[in-house]
Amino acid sequence: MELKTNALMLRAVDYNENDKILTLLSPDYGKISAGIKGVKKPNAKLKFAAQPFCFAEYILAKRGDKYTVINCSECESFYDLRTDINKFYAANAAVEAANALTYEGDECAEIFSECVKTLSAMCAGEERFPLIKFLVFALRKSGYGIALDNCAECGAELVKKEKLRFDMDAGAFTCFECGKGIGASQVTYNVLRKLDGKPYEEDFITADGEKRALRLLREYFSYKTDSQLKSLSEYIRLI
Numbered sequence: 001m002e003l004k005t006n007a008l009m010l011r012a013v014d015y016n017e018n019d020k021i022l023t024l025l026s027p028d029y030g031k032i033s034a035g036i037k038g039v040k041k042p043n044a045k046l047k048f049a050a051q052p053f054c055f056a057e058y059i060l061a062k063r064g065d066k067y068t069v070i071n072c073s074e075c076e077s078f079y080d081l082r083t084d085i086n087k088f089y090a091a092n093a094a095v096e097a098a099n100a101l102t103y104e105g106d107e108c109a110e111i112f113s114e115c116v117k118t119l120s121a122m123c124a125g126e127e128r129f130p131l132i133k134f135l136v137f138a139l140r141k142s143g144y145g146i147a148l149d150n151c152a153e154c155g156a157e158l159v160k161k162e163k164l165r166f167d168m169d170a171g172a173f174t175c176f177e178c179g180k181g182i183g184a185s186q187v188t189y190n191v192l193r194k195l196d197g198k199p200y201e202e203d204f205i206t207a208d209g210e211k212r213a214l215r216l217l218r219e220y221f222s223y224k225t226d227s228q229l230k231s232l233s234e235y236i237r238l239i
Contacts, residue, residue: 001061001062001063002059002060002061002062002070003029003059003060003062003067004057004058004059004060005024005026005027005028005029005032005057005058005060006026006027006055006056006057006058006075007024007025007026007032007055007056007057007058008024008025008053008054008055008095008098008112008115008116008119009022009023009024009049009050009051009052009053009054009055009056010023010024010025010031010095010096010098010099011023011095011099012050012051012052014040015035017040018037018038018039018040018041018044019035019036019037019038019039019040020035020036020039020040020050021033021034021035021036022034022035022036022049022050022069023099024058025095025098025099025102025108025111025112025115026108026112027107027108027109027112027113028107028109029104029105029107030102030103030104030105030106030107030108031099031102031103031104031108032060032067032104033067033104034058034060034067034068034069035066035067035068035069036049036050036068036069037068046069046071046072048072048074048077049069049072049074051077051082052081052082052088052091052092052095053077053078053081053082053091053095053119054074054077054078055074055075055076055077055078055116055119056072056073056074056075057072057073057075058071058072059071059072076116076119076120078091078119078120078122078123080123081119081122081123085238086127086235086238086239087122087123087127089231089232089234089235089238090122090127090128090130090131090231090235091118091119091122091127092231092235093131093135093229093231093232093235094115094118094119094122094130094131094134094135095115096227096229096230096231096232097134097135097138097221097229097232098111098112098115098138100221100225100227100229101138101139101141101142101225110141111137111138111141111142114134114137114138115134115138118130118131118133118134128210128214128239129195129210131214131235132191132192132195132210132213132214132217133195135214135217135221136192136195136196136217139171139217139220139221139224144171144220144221144224144225145171146171146172146192146196146220147170147171147172147173148173148189148192148193148196148198149198151173151174151175151178151179152167152170152172152173152174152179153174153175153178153179154174154175154178156175158173158174158175158189159186159190159201161175161176161186162176162186163176163183163185164176164179164183164184164185164186164189165179165180165181165182165183165184166181166182166183166184166188166216166220167179167180167181168181168182168219168220168223168224169181171220171224173189182219184216185209185212186201186204187204187205187206187208187209187212187213188209188212188213188216189204190204190205190209191204191205191209191210191212191213192213192216207239211236211239214232214235214236215236217232218232218233218236
């Protein structure tokens with residue numbers, strides 16, 4: 001039996017002397033684990049199919065409950081992401097998040113499509129905003145959305161508050177006085193509102209705010225999923 005599907009290569013693990021095991025993200029089939037033979041050889045025909053961020057049409061042979069890549073037609077390599085260290089780690093953070101939030105056999109067309117768009121946007125320009133936007137989107141689609149409106153406790157407008165809190169359990173910002181959770185800043189709150197398409201204060205959109213937003217997303221992601229985004233930690237260190 002053969003299966004043909006567009007997929008994004010999320011992860012590759014060495015197997016035997018010249019083989020790899022790939023984790024592919026398909027919009028129709030969710031995550032698929034598939035072996036690919038001989039790709040560690042210098043002149044391997046399908047070497048590109050096991051490269052980071054490869055977006056391609058994969059043809060898989062199924063035997064029992066195991067898949068093997070038997071052919072592949074590349075749609076986009078996102079090569080530029082592998083030549084810039086900041087973009088490389090930002091892109092890895094996006095695919096690590098997609099890997100943690102999707103499952104085998106589950107339809108995940110929206111996360112798949114948004115992840116491909118995110119990698120494309122990173123190739124074309126800067127990487128911070130596309131990464132933050134993707135993390136917020138993927139968390140929401142997975143049931144871990146962040147509330148970015150008024151205080152989750154008293155309903156007060158937060159744009160006028162000097163200090164805020166972020167409640168990890170609720171995934172919501174609150175007034176510092178009436179809420180619970182970790183302290184949060186206006187710059188974090190406004191960066192997230194901007195990338196969620198909500199009104200925001202331009203004065204609070206700073207490079208420091210972007211970094212703080214990424215730190216909060218990293219901690220919230222770990223809290224909700226028990227997964228560590230190692231590439232995101234490295235990216236935050238680099239910027």
